[in-house]
Amino acid sequence: xxxxxxxxxxxxxxxxxxxxxxxxxxxxxxxxxxxxxxxxxxxxxxxxxxxxxxxxxxxxxxxxxxxxxxxxxxxxxxxxxxxxxxxxxxxxxxxxxxxxxxxxxxxxxxxxxx
Amino acid sequence: xxxxxxxxxxxxxxxxxxxxxxxxxxxxxxxxxxxxxxxxxxxxxxxxxxxxxxxxxxxxxxxxxxxxxxxxxxxxxxxxxxxxxxxxxxxxxxxxxxxxxxxxxxxxxx
Numbered sequence: 070x071x072x073x074x075x076x077x078x079x080x081x082x083x084x085x086x087x088x089x090x091x092x093x094x095x096x097x098x099x100x101x102x103x104x105x106x107x108x109x110x111x112x113x114x115x116x117x118x119x120x121x122x123x124x125x126x127x128x129x130x131x132x133x134x135x136x137x138x139x140x141x142x143x144x145x146x147x148x149x150x151x152x153x154x155x156x157x158x159x160x161x162x163x164x165x166x167x168x169x170x171x172x173x174x175x176x177x178x179x180x181x182x183x
Numbered sequence: 184x185x186x187x188x189x190x191x192x193x194x195x196x197x198x199x200x201x202x203x204x205x206x207x208x209x210x211x212x213x214x215x216x217x218x219x220x221x222x223x224x225x226x227x228x229x230x231x232x233x234x235x236x237x238x239x240x241x242x243x244x245x246x247x248x249x250x251x252x253x254x255x256x257x258x259x260x261x262x263x264x265x266x267x268x269x270x271x272x273x274x275x276x277x278x279x280x281x282x283x284x285x286x287x288x289x290x291x292x293x
Contacts, residue, residue, distance in 0.1 A: 073226070102280070102281075104283075111272075111283055111284070111285045111286060112227075112272065112283035113283075114280050114281070114282070117279075117280060124279075125279045125280050127280070159226050159227070161226075171217065171229050171232060172217075172229075172281060173229065174219075174226030174227045174228070175226050176224070176225055176226045177226050
């Protein structure tokens with residue numbers, strides 16, 4: 070069974086640009102969560118999607134958005150990039166949205182903003 | 184303990200020793216806890232989980248202990264190996280999402 074796949078793995082952008090990151094969950098998983106990981110703040114929750122609906126949202130500005138498609142694949146978008154958006158963006162999938170569920174993470178997309 | 188800025192708490196052990204990594208969680212309503220391991224260049228990998236109605240759970244070479252009275256979680260790794268070197272995160276689940284701790288770096292010397 071293939072794991073969680075994130076693309077691209079690395080990217081460099083400049084301030085003011087926008088970026089779209091993609092995540093393909095484990096086959097059969099309908100829940101996708103996104104996290105931002107930085108050395109200073111650790112892993113911070115961005116949002117969670119289940120069956121194409123955003124179920125939970127973290128404390129991030131509106132520049133951060135996401136969506137989920139009918140095949141459970143998900144994308145997140147960051148507009149008007151700032152230097153502080155440089156981070157590892159991790160996607161995780163699960164077979165359910167609530168209760169005790171293990172998140173399986175992808176390897177992440179490392180974004181550098183210059 | 185808690186990490187500040189760029190500095191993660193670090194635990195250095197010798198190969199073959201037992202390691203204990205500690206985590207304090209914040210939400211007394213959390214009912215599910217997970218330990219993850221993250222190696223350099225990879226995403227976090229599930230190690231072991233425990234529900235709040237348990238105080239101990241064992242896996243292969245790992246044991247998680249939960250003390251709800253003081254909101255403390257620990258991960259014990261038996262016979263630590265160089266391949267165990269990584270950053271370890273505890274995560275708690277309360278009302279909805281998983282909230283992660285700052286992490287502890289485990290360094291294993293041969």
